[in-house]
Amino acid sequence: MTTPEENWRLLRELTAAFGPSGREDEARRLIAAAAAPYADETREDVLGDLIVTRRARGAADGRRIMVCAHMDEIGVMVTHIDENGFIRFSPVGGFQAARLEGQRLRFQSGLTAVLVRQHPGAGQDSAAPPRFYLDAGLSPAALSEAGVGVGDMAVSAVEMTETAGTVSGKALDNRVGCFILLETLRRVQSRHDLYFVFSAQEEVGARGAKTAAFALAPDLAYIVDATIADDIPRNPVVRLRLGGGPAVKVMDRSVIIAPARREAVAALARSAGIPFQWEIIDQGGTDAGPVQLSRGGVPVAGLAVPTRYIHTPAETAAKADILLARDLLVRCLEADMD
């Protein structure tokens, strides 16, 4: 199956959108606009989740499925600006400053700043954990003029790059999931009522998915995310690789998928000739955790796109895996429910 060039442009726009946890407005607006032609209803909740309803087509069976991909990305929040305009920050989600030294970050206002490792200071303990700051080259007054103050957030400033087979950039975790949901939304013909949730605040503890799941009280939920591909040099045990097909979730730190649920997804993949890999990760939770535990419990399944270098500005995924994840998701949503 081929996908027109402009669809990768949509993924590029999605990854470019500013949207650290709790400040998802820009990403949400972009997604809402892309979803609008196919949505029966669109709304936003208190946590900032975007909920797009697509009602059953054909003979409706009255079942309700939640499809969830988080739209927030990791970043930093400004906590202090000193008299010289150097900016101190706290991480938002799993932002690791040590891996981003020398990289540029971008504020919502468009201003960029470089991430710098602080000099330890004369006679200081060099074994102490390194500290970092942001330098935009501006005075406190000029920063304020440029729309940057305490409480504002910044994210990586890199743009997505593309090869014939891969995409790479910031926030593929999880705009790639948002992309799959949007691409699914325009194709799917389902007898179930579908609720596409673009969740907020996943990176800080899956907070948006929790409230969305409560509000929707679905019969079934699919969580779509980016997950860790570890097919890198000198890794003795590779669990997930680029190009091996979408990952079907078995477990992560927040959830264990019921065997029958993951098998149902696997069976659909097999019958459609879609290759897949099992996702078993022992670090990091996902939206699947709180959704499963919502109200009296919700059956959940998970699909993920294997992605190298997660939580860096060089997150890299295979185009084929993304398209196959979309195809598999469409089949999941169109299948009859037991």
Added chain:
Amino acid sequence: MPIENERLLETLSSLDGVAGQEKTVGEAIAARLREIGLQPETDRMGNITARREPAAGGSPFHALLCAHMDEVGLLITEITADGYLKFSPAGGIDNAVLPAKWVRIGGELPGVVGIKAIHLQKMDERKKLPETDAFYIDIGAASREEAEKQVKLGDMACLVGGWHELGADLVMGKALDDRAGCALLLELLAAEQPCRLTGVFTAQEEIGLRGAQVLANRIQADLVVVLEATAAADVLETEAEETVTCLGRGPVCSLMDAGTIYPPELIKLITDCARTAEIPLQYRRGAAGANDAGALQTAGAGQRVITLSLPCRYIHTMRSVASRTDYANWKKLVINLLERLSSPEESARFSRETSGKDAGKQ
């Protein structure tokens, strides 16, 4: 600037109420609530709730204000053959605070946290802080049998600290975190308010927001305001970028902590309230720690939360220090915020009706 009801704060701060054993504090709060003509309700976790309707013509906007009753302390886990008590901390306590401190068990039995006299310490022992299990409480019992007559496993020991004035503007109390919030909430409930107010004095915050979790399943409001005492780090050898808050610079509006990212539109509203009313305001610079807001924000279909705090030095010790002026400004800010939210315009903007509708049940 005086605290209007400083005696109340002193009384509450001096009561013992380690997480899970807030009964004494709860009774004092309930008694005060009845005095001001409200009916306190206690739930199964020990949270105490009181409601106050606005005067005729008031706004239907519903604000939930909460302050936690519990404080950090020590839970007795073992009685040794010698009659000493071993313990496990309930909530975050720095081991450096413990040695040679006076404690009270079950609200009355005195004890002291034992420490080897400096004469008996080896050189390397003098240089580093002992682990928690090296500490014990001495109640003067000669044997396990004697100790067991006075103490049961699971009893709570509370650090003892009185009430003192410090300089012209500061006060020092045992449990300002968060009896200061409790005192402010009682003051607010005692006065006419422009909108519907539910005040909740929560239990077990210090050990993981447990009281608030249950509260969140029961009550939802248009806005939750958490009244906290938060760390002031305007202390020696702390650089400017590390001072989370400073005493004397006014109440504190949180931006983000380990449990919550606060909504920017509310931070803006509070900033605007402070500016208009000429109340000093500081942002909490630092993202560590969590409070009841974390549990309340994600309850049900979600609700808006904000935390407004009193800056407090030496928090989680029995010598917490705060400024009377900050307290007075804190109160002014909350009153101001409630008035703003009661205006038809802001009330419409922030009420539950305008957001967070159940998307599934159209």
